[in-house]
Amino acid sequence: MISFGIIGTNFISDRFIAAGSMLTNFKVGAVCSRSINTAQSFANKHNIVHCYTDVVEMLDSGNIQALYIASPTNLHAHYAQIALEKGIHVLCEKPVTSNSKELKQLIEIASRKQVLFMEAMKSTTMPAFRQVAEHLNEIGQPRRYFASYCQYSSRYDAYKAGNVLNAFKPEYSNGALMDIGVYCIYPAVMLFGKPKSVKASAFMLDSGVDGEGSIILEYDDMDAVVMYSKISNSSLPVEIQGEQGNLVLDRVSEPSRVTLMPRGGEQVDLSLPTIEQDMYYEIEHFIQLLEENKKQSPINSFENSLITMEIMDEARKQIGLVFPADLK
Template sequence: MTIRVGVIGTNWITESFIEAASEIEDFQLTAVYSRTTDKAKAFADKYKAENIFIDLEEMAKSDTIDAVYIASPNALHAQQAIVFLKNKKHVLTEKAMASNVNEVKQMIAAAKENNVLLMEALKTTFLPNFQVIQENLHKVGEIRRAFVSYCQYSSRYDAYKEGTVLNAFRPELSNGALMDIGVYCLYPMVLLFGKPEEVKANSFLLDSGVDGEGSIILSYPDMDVILMYSKITNSYIPSEIQGEEGNLLVQQFSTPTKVEFIPRKGEVEDLTVSQKTASMYYEAKEFIELIKAGKIESAVNSYDVSLTVMEIMDEVRKQTGVVFPADKQ
């Protein structure tokens, strides 16, 4: 059963998705959408897709695709996803799933109403080394703190400082450090520990109106989670889950490359397993397998997790003063 997939967006993340998904036997790229014919044709030719579209409604109604991968700016995710969901097409949408929780609720309602799959493309939670973290969490004993850091200087920040505001720093596209980078810290923690009792946040805002960097404390009854993220600085420190009996130390949490268990007493244990370099393979595989199984929701990147993550992100933006045009609609 081949799943015919169309893509929205012709940037590097779409290329990474196609290259990873092409390793899946039942995946077939059949259509490309772009705002211009030339761009759509060039991208389609490169990846041997037979159909191109510059009209979203036409693509959604087309019988050339069963599903769509959406990698457009965050502000467009909800509108585009709902068009395809209403046309009975399965949807995999890049993180962040949408601009705010109201949009996420609308997307989920459309998926349920039309009995099709909707999934957020947050790759971390499907990676083998994240599963290692889940399987070995008990070793640390009573968990008291988790610390996750993802700080990556954006190549677009240099242009910003020179006066050119590219997509990554535009509030009208629902972008910024939290939406693009912080979500990689937040999403896995919600999956592991659930909804926190309290959220406290701090951000450094750029003149454009988005956050350049920020930090979040999630409070739980017996522990806290500290998140640190940035698009204007780098960080090289590992992330850590601290328990009374030991620690899990994780290198590069967004795409875990090394996982170690450090017991309070005893020798360090390397838990790392091999995983594909094309890290988007695992989320693509989940998406294809769910469609084949007739499922409309992932048990991993579930509706509840996506909703909770977006609720927290809305609260962080409320506390730090980041407002998107989409919030007023």
């Protein structure tokens, strides 16, 4: 049984508990929030015994073996560093840090302390994406990866009304690229590795973050085209085009349906049954790694997370998106 401590009491943490509760070897031992009332309310909702307002106190309590971080992105590195130094395993929401400098520091600590550290990129652990990876060779030489994640944010209505919420504030290391563009980039890195070059463009909001953008990743024999937005919607699927066919995924962030379309042949449905609580798969994978005494995921690996973060660093440099965390 792995007992998790949770930092963050928003809807993501609710989903984390709902998914994890489907596993027999999962429990939540403690929750931490800046407000004891918020922590207690969250604990009551999920039958959590221990509440804290001090992260160090929770980590030193002996009530948890692993930490799930769902705080604002600008705080990810701070909390992860404290936990890793104390020998607590860490599952951290995407994007795992504000920049690659922070991530390199965390990787060094995790390696030195010999504890498990993983970015909670759920999509790459889901059955549909595993099917893509297993059947990629059936489309021949890949020539293009295309991924779109454009989802109009309800917070943008507030923004236009003059109320700038955290999702559109650079001090929280937020914006469209960090929030949802990462979902498009990470699978490309997992499938095709580090690109030769990055070309980015974006529409910047007055608050200082990007509302939408596009990125082209250049490889030796193919390219990856990524589009993301928090100020418009899109229904486009994910497609990997090869010389002998193509693979189509229904949704980059929560894939459930995958179709193989051989050139000149009949399409094949490669979809596998998928649990509705889709965070289940990342939690199951993380716990399995712990039980096998592994210190790094072969899926959401240090290398994949670092390449993804370096791509986003370069994209932000090109579009002029700077976070306070970059200046430390």
